[in-house]
Amino acid sequence: MCLSEFTSQKLPLLVKGGASSSFMVVAGHEDICRYFTKESESVVVSVEYCLAPENRFPAQLNDCLAATTHFLETAEDYGVDSGRVIVAGDSAGGQLAALVCQSLVSRPELAKVCAQILIYPGLQAVDFNLPSYQQNRAVPILFRKRAAFYTLQYMNGDASFLEEVLEGYHVPEYRKQQYRKWLCADKIPIQFKARGYKPPVPVSCVNEVYEAVKGLSVPDGSPLLVEDAVLRQLPKTCLVTCEYDVLRDDGLLYKKRLEDNKVPVTWYHIANGFHGILSFFDKGWLTFPSGKKGMDNIVSFIKSL
Known part of the structure; x- marks a missing residue:
């Protein structure tokens, strides 16, 4: 995985129960977004935020927050219910999805996010020896x-x-x-x-x-390190981890923190999965059945809301 791919993981907004499917997707994640839209009957909006290293954090978070806030404020223009919005992301996008949900805790004037989906997210940069x-x-x-x-x-x-x-x-x-x-x-x-x-x-x-x-080493960019007062206000969470992934333990530790703060967590662990496996759910001879199963588990979570 090259630098541009890691730093450009997109942040989809999944809107459950939209009247029709619409797309603002980026090529790298178009197949994933289309699958979620079709299988869960949801609207998907994918945010193309600015990239590193040309743009340093928190520029990416600011882009995602602006897009999410705008969508929550204008959801009716797209024929969707602002109370049914899910924030999702994978890898670096998983970190941004978690930070967006944490940031929205302090925005009571906006509709509350229905759920967050964090797919093998990177959630801390303190300990690279877990x-x-x-x-x-x-x-x-x-x-x-x-x-x-x-x-x-x-x-x-x-x-x-x-x-x-x-x-x-x-x-x-x-x-x-x-x-x-x-x-x-x-x-x-x-x-x-x-x-x-x-x-x-x-x-x-x-x-x-x-x-x-x-x-x-500060909480601003590490969702795992935020205080309990913020965590306990977070929405239902779907968390996906893979056994053969350096980021696995970030997910496991965040799962524990959320559960300790009484946040409902649906956890899918791909026992033979590696980082990025969901991108290989439908790639011909490069398809991994575990990637397809992971996608379907996420769809099931969306449908359950």
Whole structure:
């Protein structure tokens, strides 16, 4: 997966029960959006937000928030119910979908989002040594080093201090202590450590690294690190994870946080899946049955709302 693909994951807005299907989709996700529209009888709007590294975070979030807010305010113009809007995204788009839903908590004048669908989302940039990062460090299509590289490009505009970030030199001790209750390998079920996990050797923060990339260790861009007061106001959630994905544990940890805050979570884990597998649900000889099953599980969730 090249940089442009990772940083351009689109944020679909799925509107349940629209009178007809309409599309504002981007080529990379058109097949997925069309499938969701047809199978769930929903309107799908796909947001083409600005890309990194030319545009740094939060430019992408601002684009998605603007599009979502506009749609919620004008839903009737499209013949849909503003109270039936679902925010969804995969990979980097999953992070943006989660951040959009968190941001909308403070917008009571808007219709409340009906649900969020987070498909193998990246939800934190503090710990690149969780079990899934270790186990799947060399599994295509998203390697561990590539994930950190893309994150730095996305958040910082360049990949300086890549090796230092991988080892954890960018996180101050007080931040580690603050996040330990949410972001810790101990919070991950034991079965997901069966393929081997070695707790990393603790390292001390290097101030130069922290100052250069401090946006990585604050909650603004990491949905997993937001306070409970925000989480408990989030809508029903569909969360998809894949066993052979460095981002698997981000999803597992967020699932636990949502459930701890009484947010209903429907979880689909693709036991033999890899990052991006849903994009291969209908690719001829490159089709993966697990990708198709994952798509159908999401459709079932949409129909259940």
